[in-house]
Amino acid sequence: xxxxxxxxxxxxxxxxxxxxxxxxxxxxxxxxxxxxxxxxxxxxxxxxxxxxxxxxxxxxxxxxxxxxxxxxxxxxxxxxxxxxxxxxxxxxxxxxxxxxxxxxxxxxxxxxxxxxxxxxxxxxxxxxxxxxxxxxxxxxxxxxxxxxxxxxxxxxxxxxxxxxxxxxxxxxxxxxxxxxxxxxxxxxxxxxxxxxxxxxxxxxxxxxxxxxxxxxxxxxxxxxxxxxxxxxxxxxxxxxxxxxxxxxxxxxxxxxxxxxxxxxxxxxxxxxxxxxxxxxxxxxxxxxxxxxxxxxxxxxxxxxxxxxxxxxxxxxxxxxxxxxxxxxxxxxxxxxxxxxxxxxxxxxxxxxxxxxxxxxxxxxxxxxxxxxxxxxxxxxxxx
Numbered sequence: 001x002x003x004x005x006x007x008x009x010x011x012x013x014x015x016x017x018x019x020x021x022x023x024x025x026x027x028x029x030x031x032x033x034x035x036x037x038x039x040x041x042x043x044x045x046x047x048x049x050x051x052x053x054x055x056x057x058x059x060x061x062x063x064x065x066x067x068x069x070x071x072x073x074x075x076x077x078x079x080x081x082x083x084x085x086x087x088x089x090x091x092x093x094x095x096x097x098x099x100x101x102x103x104x105x106x107x108x109x110x111x112x113x114x115x116x117x118x119x120x121x122x123x124x125x126x127x128x129x130x131x132x133x134x135x136x137x138x139x140x141x142x143x144x145x146x147x148x149x150x151x152x153x154x155x156x157x158x159x160x161x162x163x164x165x166x167x168x169x170x171x172x173x174x175x176x177x178x179x180x181x182x183x184x185x186x187x188x189x190x191x192x193x194x195x196x197x198x199x200x201x202x203x204x205x206x207x208x209x210x211x212x213x214x215x216x217x218x219x220x221x222x223x224x225x226x227x228x229x230x231x232x233x234x235x236x237x238x239x240x241x242x243x244x245x246x247x248x249x250x251x252x253x254x255x256x257x258x259x260x261x262x263x264x265x266x267x268x269x270x271x272x273x274x275x276x277x278x279x280x281x282x283x284x285x286x287x288x289x290x291x292x293x294x295x296x297x298x299x300x301x302x303x304x305x306x307x308x309x310x311x312x313x314x315x316x317x318x319x320x321x322x323x324x325x326x327x328x329x330x331x332x333x334x335x336x337x338x339x340x341x342x343x344x345x346x347x348x349x350x351x352x353x354x355x356x357x358x359x360x361x362x363x364x365x366x367x368x369x370x371x372x373x374x375x376x377x378x379x380x381x382x383x
Contacts, residue, residue, distance in 0.1 A: 096324045097371040103315040105322040112349040127327035133231045134172035138221050142238040144181035144212040157268040161237045168313045180217035182209035215245035215252040222259035236265040240285025258377045262298035264316050265289040270304040297373035337380040344372040
């Protein structure tokens with residue numbers, strides 16, 4: 001066999017592999033994620049989300065968007081938002097988790113124990129409820145050649161975290177898989193079909209670009225999820241480092257605050273950083289993840305060992321499924337578009353003092369944590 005022909009064959013093979021890798025997981029992903037699309041067949045719609053469409057399909061013959069998410073429905077009924085309107089009166093819904101020192105939810109707290117303040121002004125609760133509800137989760141996964149090169153530590157961390165959380169889902173939970181590097185790719189839209197989700201995750205094999213646009217990815221996902229009803233969240237699996245986003249950190253914070261979608265962040269590469277690979281960019285990324293989680297009512301986790309992951313997944317699942325929902329009409333009804341700060345407290349209804357919880361076995365006080373969003377943006381007056 002001619003030596004020059006063999007060299008040419010392998011050169012062509014390497015060129016083809018390089019072009020395929022630059023396409024990332026798959027650039028043909030659906031771009032719906034609960035955004036209304038052209039309605040072609042109402043009989044095939046599957047409530048309550050726009051998902052169940054193969055990620056590789058991007059044509060107009062997809063399943064129709066359910067009525068709850070149609071443009072007309074969102075105009076007439078804004079129940080999916082954290083701030084709804086009725087007869088010119090604002091109604092604010094706040095989901096609250098109360099966690100013990102181990103991150104487990106504390107159940108069966110009565111309505112009278114909760115106090116909510118808006119801009120330090122006490123508000124009157126109109127409704128109060130608790131339930132264990134299904135979840136709607138968008139898994140936003142960093143998958144770039146910078147930290148997730150094939151068989152690297154970051155690659156293994158990312159896949160272990162993604163597949164580990166996938167195993168905690170229940171049959172009624174809806175999940176979307178979204179990967180990002182230089183761009184955001186929706187690998188699968190919201191679906192309860194686990195085979196479709198698994199198929200999407202199997203496309204996380206060889207990353208393409210080295211950039212990681214975290215701000216753009218999480219902002220776009222939160223904006224698309226803002227009208228989804230029920231227990232919703234973003235699970236962000238990331239290094240925390242953004243390299244090339246169009247959006248700034250401050251703009252991203254504002255978008256997340258307005259969306260009302262809690263962000264649960266899992267930081268990768270913590271073990272590598274503990275071995276001396278840490279730098280100021282990672283520390284800045286950690287602070288950004290903490291801020292996103294705190295201001296949206298989620299949580300941020302920084303595990304160093306895989307043995308910590310089952311506890312992390314359990315905390316996320318329990319926190320989302322077991323929440324208290326507080327509903328009130330704000331004293332300040334101004335439609336000024338300003339940010340309103342929220343504070344949720346547990347108080348003794350007899351004295352108004354901070355509530356003290358005592359462990360039945362040890363008779364010692366329990367240090368609890370209240371998880372709720374930091375505020376919301378008031379509506380603007382219709383011009």
